[in-house]
Amino acid sequence: EVQLVQSGAEVKKPGESLKISCKGSGYTFTSYWIGWVRQVPGKGLEWMAIIYPGDSDTKYSPSFQGQVTISADKSISTAYLQWSSLKASDTAIYYCARGISIDYWGQGTLVTVSS
């Protein structure tokens, strides 16, 4: 059974850094793209970035390029999304999702950025 299990909710202050994770299981992690999708509470889904763990190839939405960093550690089947300096506008639920044509989703990680 394919599963994507994400790290827990985070509360951070503006300017702080953060790295959230997504562990894949039940499939060959290096054979599928895995990415991140943002959802501001009460709003729609926004595609952010994607990585191919097999060769670390990445693609970013222009809206998020330079704002976040996607990475993956294939030795532990885990993908990451990282911020170096959070803003209040980064407050959202972040979902990891498998594939360019998304077929499986993680449960979501709520990130709250507030002073």
Place this chain on the structure above:
Amino acid sequence: QSVLTQPPSTSGTPGQRVTISCSGSSSNIGSNTVNWYQQLPGTAPKLLIYSNNQRPSGVPDRFSGSKSGTSASLAISGLQSEDEADYYCAAWDDSLKGVFGTGTKVTVL
């Protein structure tokens, strides 16, 4: 930043048929397949339709998808109360990114 346009909302009574449209462009829907996702309140999205009109195992055949040119549609026939949710279309864009629709809230009256 959504580039796929959906109606904000639609509604129907139990048993009715409702359709949701998704309008894109030649760089996304026009040249790639469309998926549809259902998001129940407080939960992660779930794949409902893939490759324009294919249902994953476990998805009722009340849900169907179609695509023509740069537009796609999701139909729900025999509407049920548990279908009350947000629905999103999605496609790959040739500018090398994924794109989602603006989302449609389905209300069962």
